[in-house]
Amino acid sequence: MIRVLLVDDHPLFREGLKYRLNLDADIEVVNEAENGKQALELLQNTEFDLVLMDINMPEMDGMYVLELIKEQELSCKVLMLSMHDNKEYILTAMRHGANGYVLKDVPGNELIAAIKKVASGKSYFSAEVTEILSQELAGEQRGIVTRREQLVLRLVSHGMNNKRIAQELNVSVRTVETHKRNIKQKLNIESTAGLIRYAIDYGLDR
Structure with a gap:
């Protein structure tokens, strides 16, 4: 009881x-x-x-x-x-x-x-x-990632490889790789597919 x-x-x-x-x-x-x-x-x-x-x-x-x-x-x-x-x-x-x-x-x-x-x-x-808490969590997690990293996430979610992203941002491929590695560490994500799912879930693909 x-x-x-x-x-x-x-x-x-x-x-x-x-x-x-x-x-x-x-x-x-x-x-x-x-x-x-x-x-x-x-x-x-x-x-x-x-x-x-x-x-x-x-x-x-x-x-x-x-x-x-x-x-x-x-x-x-x-x-x-x-x-x-x-x-x-x-x-x-x-x-x-x-x-x-x-x-x-x-x-x-x-x-x-x-x-x-x-x-x-x-x-x-x-x-x-739950919806309000989810929106707040999304905002907090979005704040973990820098604006530049958010842009990299958006391009990754659009299916671009490292070379295309480098061309789009006018940086080296090595710089793109560094951004992606830092994002994965911050968000505890292991794969590119995981980055794409994250970008879509938190509205960073737009």
């Missing part, structure tokens, strides 16, 4: 969510809190497997509670449940150690699946959240 603490400042929302979750034989909403302060008090006196928590709440918000949970090394997992698909909210939650992030408009069966996955020690992010 997954023992859940439900934290949200809207009573009607909590009531409906509690009813839906308790219909599942593997989940029990053991207690509820309407703000972060109440949640922290409950966590210090009761053991829960998972905290299902909103972000924007009075008294103490969900981000601060999440930070304290991780600082105090409490054993419970934390799944953020929010209406916010804002990149800053999502990335802040991840940096503070959230085990998952689900938007409030997901179907009930998806939320239940998310709870079970997070409780088992894995992570779960709803589709929109």
Whole structure:
């Protein structure tokens, strides 16, 4: 049985969510809190497997509670449940150690699946959240590669060999080879085919 603490400042929302979750034989909403302060008090006196928590709440918000949970090394997992698909909210939650992030408009069966996955020690992010995280990761990884290397990647993805790339960039073949070697080391890619896949996946082929 997954023992859940439900934290949200809207009573009607909590009531409906509690009813839906308790219909599942593997989940029990053991207690509820309407703000972060109440949640922290409950966590210090009761053991829960998972905290299902909103972000924007009075008294103490969900981000601060999440930070304290991780600082105090409490054993419970934390799944953020929010209406916010804002990149800053999502990335802040991840940096503070959230085990998952689900938007409030997901179907009930998806939320239940998310709870079970997070409780088992894995992570779960709803589709929109995954897309935002993927875009952020792409931006970070793109930043690893210099502008010149990005240009080399684009030409590689267009099927050009080292000689053609050298002619295109007005450099020596040896310089092209050096660029490709550096890119492979930075991105931990071993083959030209891998470089092409990377360029396509992260939009560097355009």
